[in-house]
Amino acid sequence: MDLTEAIYGRRATRTYTAAPVPKEVLKSLVDAAVQAPSAVNEQPWDFTIIQNTSLLDRISAAAKAYMIETMPSGSFPEHLHETLRSPDFHIFYHAPVLITVSARAGGWAIENATLAAENLMLAAHGLGLGSCWIGFAQRWLETADGKRTLGVSDAFVPIAPIIIGYPTAPIAPVPRHPPQLRWID
Numbered sequence: 107m108d109l110t111e112a113i114y115g116r117r118a119t120r121t122y123t124a125a126p127v128p129k130e131v132l133k134s135l136v137d138a139a140v141q142a143p144s145a146v147n148e149q150p151w152d153f154t155i156i157q158n159t160s161l162l163d164r165i166s167a168a169a170k171a172y173m174i175e176t177m178p179s180g181s182f183p184e185h186l187h188e189t190l191r192s193p194d195f196h197i198f199y200h201a202p203v204l205i206t207v208s209a210r211a212g213g214w215a216i217e218n219a220t221l222a223a224e225n226l227m228l229a230a231h232g233l234g235l236g237s238c239w240i241g242f243a244q245r246w247l248e249t250a251d252g253k254r255t256l257g258v259s260d261a262f263v264p265i266a267p268i269i270i271g272y273p274t275a276p277i278a279p280v281p282r283h284p285p286q287l288r289w290i291d
């Protein structure tokens with residue numbers, strides 16, 4: 107796929123078929139992720155790939171409960187509080203795979219993991235897969251329980267939980283606001 111087509115065509119995907127994603131395809135996404143730049147070329151990434159749907163259900167429930175318990179009211183738009191309180195809401199939209207990008211803590215951990223995550227999402231799109239960063243999972247994944255579940259060591263911090271799977275249908279473009287631009291000549 108042409109790069110411009112990939113950048114403009116990638117969409118946050120929230121409905122997935124139950125089709126599993128072959129391991130070699132998932133491995134190729136990680137290979138694309140690690141082509142990202144990293145500060146001082148540290149390449150400080152760590153990837154946890156979860157395909158166990160019962161575990162994904164448990165993480166969804168734990169992350170929702172954690173968010174409801176710890177999110178001060180007013181910190182999010184009210185409709186997001188309502189969404190989280192809905193028993194039927196699955197934060198991973200029943201996607202068959204969750205890849206969490208973690209990075210060695212400190213320095214530029216967030217930047218390093220986020221650049222890898224964007225590569226991963228673009229590569230997924232190039233292979234006909236959908237993806238979505240799931241911020242709702244982040245706070246719980248950062249806890250001791252979350253890190254233990256991911257198998258992430260103390261030296262690392264989970265940053266980018268990305269769901270992956272085959273989309274049920276194409277997704278319409280999401281309009282962008284005109285960028286705030288300032289030219290200084």
Ligand SMILES: Cc1cc2nc3c(=O)[nH]c(=O)nc-3n(C[C@H](O)[C@H](O)[C@H](O)COP(=O)(O)O)c2cc1C
Pocket residue numbers: 116117118119120238239240241242243280
């Ligand atoms: C840091 C971050 C957190 C996000 N968290 C969620 C989330 O928890 N649930 C969700 O459905 N989408 C989440 N998204 C996806 C955004 O809602 C989506 O990227 C945005 O609506 C624009 O749509 P597009 O990605 O199709 O262009 C997140 C995106 C980012 C970058």
